[in-house]
Every structure is written in structure tokens, then in C-alpha cells.
Amino acid sequence: MLEIKNLHARISEGREILKGVDLVVKAGEVHAIMGPNGSGKSTLAGVLSGKPGYDVTDGQVLFHGRDLLTMAADERAREGVFLAFQYPVEIPGVNNMYFLRAALNAVRKQRGESDMDAGQFLKAVRAKLKLLEIGEDLLQRGVNVGFSGGEKKRNEIFQMAMLEPKLAILDETDSGLDIDALQMVSRGINALRGPERAIVMITHYQRLLEHVVPDRVHVLSGGRIVKSDGKELALELEQTGYGAYGDAA
Amino acid sequence: MSAIAEIQPYVEAFKAQPHTHTAEPGWLKQRRESAMQRFAELGFPTRKQEAWRFTDLQPLQRAPFPPAVGKSKVAAADIAPWLYPNAAHRIVLVDGAFVPELSAIGKLPEGVWLASTTQTLRDRPDFMNTALRETDALGAQPFIALNAALFADGFVLAFEPNVVLDRAVEVIHLGRAAGRSAQLRNLILLGAGSRATVIETFAGEGGYWINAVDVITVSAGAALRHVKLQDEGAAAIHIGHNRIELDRDARYENFILSLGGKLARTDVQLKFDGEGAACGLFGATLLRGEQEGTIATVVDHAAPRCITREYYKSVAADRAHGVFLGTIGVRPHAQKTDANQLSKNLLLGARAAIDTKPELEILADDVKCSHGATVGDLDETALFYLESRGIPPAEARRMLVEAFAAEVIERIEDDTALRAHLGRHVTRWLAGGVA
Numbered sequence: 001m002l003e004i005k006n007l008h009a010r011i012s013e014g015r016e017i018l019k020g021v022d023l024v025v026k027a028g029e030v031h032a033i034m035g036p037n038g039s040g041k042s043t044l045a046g047v048l049s050g051k052p053g054y055d056v057t058d059g060q061v062l063f064h065g066r067d068l069l070t071m072a073a074d075e076r077a078r079e080g081v082f083l084a085f086q087y088p089v090e091i092p093g094v095n096n097m098y099f100l101r102a103a104l105n106a107v108r109k110q111r112g113e114s115d116m117d118a119g120q121f122l123k124a125v126r127a128k129l130k131l132l133e134i135g136e137d138l139l140q141r142g143v144n145v146g147f148s149g150g151e152k153k154r155n156e157i158f159q160m161a162m163l164e165p166k167l168a169i170l171d172e173t174d175s176g177l178d179i180d181a182l183q184m185v186s187r188g189i190n191a192l193r194g195p196e197r198a199i200v201m202i203t204h205y206q207r208l209l210e211h212v213v214p215d216r217v218h219v220l221s222g223g224r225i226v227k228s229d230g231k232e233l234a235l236e237l238e239q240t241g242y243g244a245y246g247d248a249a
Numbered sequence: 250m251s252a253i254a255e256i257q258p259y260v261e262a263f264k265a266q267p268h269t270h271t272a273e274p275g276w277l278k279q280r281r282e283s284a285m286q287r288f289a290e291l292g293f294p295t296r297k298q299e300a301w302r303f304t305d306l307q308p309l310q311r312a313p314f315p316p317a318v319g320k321s322k323v324a325a326a327d328i329a330p331w332l333y334p335n336a337a338h339r340i341v342l343v344d345g346a347f348v349p350e351l352s353a354i355g356k357l358p359e360g361v362w363l364a365s366t367t368q369t370l371r372d373r374p375d376f377m378n379t380a381l382r383e384t385d386a387l388g389a390q391p392f393i394a395l396n397a398a399l400f401a402d403g404f405v406l407a408f409e410p411n412v413v414l415d416r417a418v419e420v421i422h423l424g425r426a427a428g429r430s431a432q433l434r435n436l437i438l439l440g441a442g443s444r445a446t447v448i449e450t451f452a453g454e455g456g457y458w459i460n461a462v463d464v465i466t467v468s469a470g471a472a473l474r475h476v477k478l479q480d481e482g483a484a485a486i487h488i489g490h491n492r493i494e495l496d497r498d499a500r501y502e503n504f505i506l507s508l509g510g511k512l513a514r515t516d517v518q519l520k521f522d523g524e525g526a527a528c529g530l531f532g533a534t535l536l537r538g539e540q541e542g543t544i545a546t547v548v549d550h551a552a553p554r555c556i557t558r559e560y561y562k563s564v565a566a567d568r569a570h571g572v573f574l575g576t577i578g579v580r581p582h583a584q585k586t587d588a589n590q591l592s593k594n595l596l597l598g599a600r601a602a603i604d605t606k607p608e609l610e611i612l613a614d615d616v617k618c619s620h621g622a623t624v625g626d627l628d629e630t631a632l633f634y635l636e637s638r639g640i641p642p643a644e645a646r647r648m649l650v651e652a653f654a655a656e657v658i659e660r661i662e663d664d665t666a667l668r669a670h671l672g673r674h675v676t677r678w679l680a681g682g683v684a
Contacts, residue, residue: 049637051633074637085637091634093651102644107638
């Protein structure tokens, strides 16, 4: 599903952050990308989702065999790439429900499905809200406005559940969550695991991986993937730290 | 055109238009004449005058706009897009003249006068003294002078004390006569303790010029909510003045949604004449193409313990130019004044421009006054967030601009229907795209 080949990227007009990332993620798999601060984790998430502010200087990213990097951010999303933000953005004045419906209909249109009517939409929303224990009143507010840190993260997973992407990239989704929220978020992610979907979790800590057990764990350090292994690698990192894999530079 | 050449057609139009004036009382004829003289002295404002420094009046000065004569044919369908569903009474004026067939004045409570300006002149000339009151303390006002000389019609809404009208009065000004001008003189007079909502809509098509003056008095303890939807035709010119006097404990709220016209300017000039009164001045201006839009407010705190809340937003796309001028003056004895003013602006194109000039002139020492102004772009992180969920960039931009405007519409309290009405017009405007 996702093939990253020798990816080099820098912050626009800045220093190179990714220095030759190689990664293959197949449908049905859950991968964890771990690494110390500054190793390039968020840059990788940004480049894959089409966030402005990065220049790809070399390499290739294929999504279902198509060149992902030439697609605009909204096009990637409609093709089935979803980024759960490390810092979800507050957008006052844009109602959550309105936003979600616009997003869902854009994605459905791409999939050749018709717009959901208000009734169907509300039904789908309620089912997913329950899964993540989000109050319906939060959806009447502006996007992420007045949400606690945990509510924002849950809202990301809620959006993911609604949009049903093929590839979900979760950027530090576990950061800032208390144990209850972590469990809710994990439940939401696990509910989305399936043979047609790939999930890439980017995280500094191992704790999310106790709840969402990955098929593969990779260590990103100094802008490259320096080690890949099964789920036990996360436990090893928890005990030994990232010291063995060099610092961020 | 030279200054004299610009004025001459209006002077001649005045001389050639005795038919509207012959039936009028002597005092009014005199008023008109001195007003015409005043306009001839002043001429059109120039950019050398501070209040007009940023407003490009070229479209108005290139050719004269003689007064509209006769009536353009207008059907009910022509006003349908602007009708306010919750209005209880409606007055329609086309090219500055009252059209009874399209108007619908329902049963009015005792103590309410609602009629065209011409009918008011006939039946209640006493009101017209107020409508033409000389309040030129705020400086030279050529457009008001020209309006006083040439006005043909308008509307008058007058309340006796303690009359409350729960549902809105709607006034639709429709412009149709290309190359012509319509001078509207309107009056809203609220007696002590009375309460009303007035929705004024300006719309039309063609290259006409509307010059409207609203004279407003809100007496002690009375409250007026006054909404202006400026949605003139794309080639039209709109000049509007709201001159407001507030007595003791009066409340006045003014909301301007400005969407249309190639050149549009509204001046809000408000004076606190009694203690403990309050005003809320709000609005949103959306500009695209080569539109030129100005909101200019002057609030005169001439009495103690009055409150001003001012909040205006503007959006300029393409090569449009927006201007906000806001002056709040506090006179020496106007202690305990509480005033704040905020101007927030959004630039959507490298060639769009916005000038914003807040000004406080405080001569009292025990006051609470503040002002602020911002000019910015759309929030890139918010745009990316929307796009990252599959929403195309144009739609994402539209959503953010809509949210920007909605935030000030939210300031209208306790009237969901009115907020929704204005929101619909913003949505309709935005359907034209914001590049």
C-alpha cells in the first residue's frame, strides 16, 4: 500500500531532516515508528500528508502504486490518507458537524458514493461518538474549540473513524493523554484495524503500543530508519532507550 | 472633471425640479435651497480631507448622476431574494420613490407612524423638522447637504412613547435606473421607552447612485436595533449616512453587512445626548474584484456614563480595497465613559488592500477606552487542517471566510432568525468564490 524509497526532505529553506527513509507498509498491517525527539518523525508525517513547509529533495513515495508526493493534501485525503495531528487545530466559527460532513462527503464523492443525508450522517456520528466517549455537544462547537487536550486527540480518532481511510498516520496521538483517554483512543484505533487498512503510529513512547499492538516497529534516528523488527523491539527500546541508535543529529 | 463642473449638473437638476417642491411648505423650500447652496460651497469631498483620504470617489465624479425620474418596472419577484421572512411590515422604494404595490404595511399598533417620506410631509410635516435637523457639528457633509436639497422620498418610522413592536419593520431600497441618482431621506424616531427593529436592505442592478441619509433619534430608555444589508448591484455606487442621537438610557444597535456596489461607503455618526445610554456598532464588509468599501464611524460621547461597543470586520479579495475609519470622542464632562472599538481585517490577495484607522480623542479623565486593529491572512494551519480531511482548498478558504464573518454576526443577540438571514447572504456572496 505504502512504499517509501530513499526519501530525503528538508524544512523549506532549512536543513535536511529526512536523509533516506525506506519503508514498506502493506494493507492490514500496523506499523510503529519510534524515535528520539528531533529524529524526523513529525517531518515524515508532514511530508506524507502534504503539509506545507517541507521540500522533498530526493526519493519517492508510492501509495497504491501512485506517486503520493505530486498530489495536493486534499487529494491525498480523498484518496484515503489520513493524518491524526499531534496538535489538532482550533478553527473558531467552523462548526464541527458541518466540517465533518463536508469532509465525509468529499471523501465519499471520491469513492463514488453519494452524499450522506442528514439522518444517515447523524446515525453514523452517534455510533462513532459512543466508541470514543465524546459528548454530542462538543460537535456543536467550532472545530476543536474549547476541547481539552484529550478531547482533541479523541476527536482526531473520531474523524478517522468517520472517514475510514486506507492509510492512517497517527502523529504522537498518545502524547498528553491520561490513561482513560489513552484507552479510549486505543479502542478507537483497534476498531479500525482491518485487512484493507494500514496504520502507521508515530510515537516517542512505548505505552500506546501496549494497547495497539503493532506488527512492525521501526526506529527512526538521524532522518533514517535504523532498525526494524517485530513488536518486541518496542519493549527493548522502553528498557534501553534510544541511546544505542545515536542521537537526533 | 473640475470641482465646478462636478457640481453643476446637481445645481441644475435642483433648479429644474420644482415639481416635487411646489406643494411643499415654505420652510422646507428654504431648507432645500440653503442645503443646495451648502453643497455648492463644499463640492464633493476630496482625498485631502482626512475623513475621505482613503476613499476613491472617482466613479462618482467621472460623470454626473441626475436624479432618477419616473419608475422602473419592478415585480414582486425582483425583491424576493432580499425579503426578510420575519418582517411584519414592509416598505419598498424603487430608485428612491415609494412603491405602494410592493409594500405591505400591516396593522400598526396605536402610536406608530410608518409611511413614505412624501406622505409624511403631507400628513405629519412636524416629523420632517427632525428629519432635516441641522446637526453639522461633525464637520462638512456635502452628501448630506445634497441629499437635503434633492431628496424625493424615503421612509419615516415614528413611535410614541412606550410602544413596542416585536417584529421587524423591513425597508427595501431597490436601484434600477442606470446613470441616475436616488436621494433618500429616512427618519426613525423612537419615543421614550419604545422599542423597534428595522432592517434596511439596499439592492438592485445597474450603474445607479444611491445617496441615503437616515436620521435617527432614540429617546430616553428606548431601544432600536437597526440592520443594514448593503447588497447593491455590482456597478452601483452607495453612499449612506446614519446620524443617530441617543437620549438618556437609550439603546441603539447597528449592524451593517456590506456586500455590493463597486463603491460603497457608510458613515455612522452617533451622539450620546443623555447619560447612561449604550450603542453597539457592528458589521462585516466583504469585497472582491475591484470593489471599494468604506465604513466610517464617529461616536461622540457628549454625556457621562455611556457605553460604546464597536466591532467591524472586513475581507478583501482580488484587487478590492476596504477602509475602516473609527473615531470615538469623549468630551471633558463625559466621565465614566466605557468605550471599545475593534477592527479585524482579512486580506485574501496580494493585490487587495485594507486601510484601518482607529482613533480615540479622550478629554475626560475617568474613562475606560480601548481600541485595536488587525490585518491578516487566512490561517495556514487551519487551511491545512481542513484540506487534510479532503476538503478542496477553495472550499476550505470559503469555510474560513464564512467563519470570519459569522463571528461578528454572532454579536447580534437573541435573534436567531436575523442572524440566519444575514448568514444566508454571506453564504450566497461566498458562493461566488474567494480566490
